[in-house]
Amino acid sequence: MSEPTIPKPTSEFIQVECPDCNKVQRVFSHASTQVHCQVCNCLLAKPAGGKCKILGKVVEPEKKAV
Ligand SMILES: [Zn+2]
Numbered sequence: 001m002s003e004p005t006i007p008k009p010t011s012e013f014i015q016v017e018c019p020d021c022n023k024v025q026r027v028f029s030h031a032s033t034q035v036h037c038q039v040c041n042c043l044l045a046k047p048a049g050g051k052c053k054i055l056g057k058v059v060e061p062e063k064k065a066v
Contacts, residue, residue, distance in 0.1 A: 010029075010030075010051075011028070011029055011030045012028075012029050013026045013027065013028055013029065014026070014027050014028075014029050014054065014058055014059075014060075015027075015058070015059035015060050016035075016044050016045065016054055016056040016057065016058055016059065017056055017057040017058075017059050018037040018039065018040065018042055018044060018056050019042065019055075019056055019057060020037065020040050020042045021037065021039045021040045021042070023037055023038065023039045023040070024059055025037070025038055025044070027044055027045045027052070027054065027056075028052075029051055029052065030050060030051055030052060031045055031047060031052045032047050032052075033047065034046045034047070035052070037056075042056075043055055044056040
């Protein structure tokens with residue numbers, strides 16, 4: 001059989017801060033649907049042909065577990 005598929009590094013989770021309530025949550029960088037804040041339902045990201053457009057404040061790419 002072929003080798004197991006290795007996830008491509010181009011897709012990742014991003015920590016995005018909501019501009020309204022400052023709640024930080026993870027957003028998938030290639031989300032195919034709109035992502036809303038879990039607290040106030042404000043739109044944080046929307047799909048933009050592959051990589052999604054982040055509308056909130058990007059805090060930092062999620063760090064890998066050490
Ligand atoms: Zn919010």
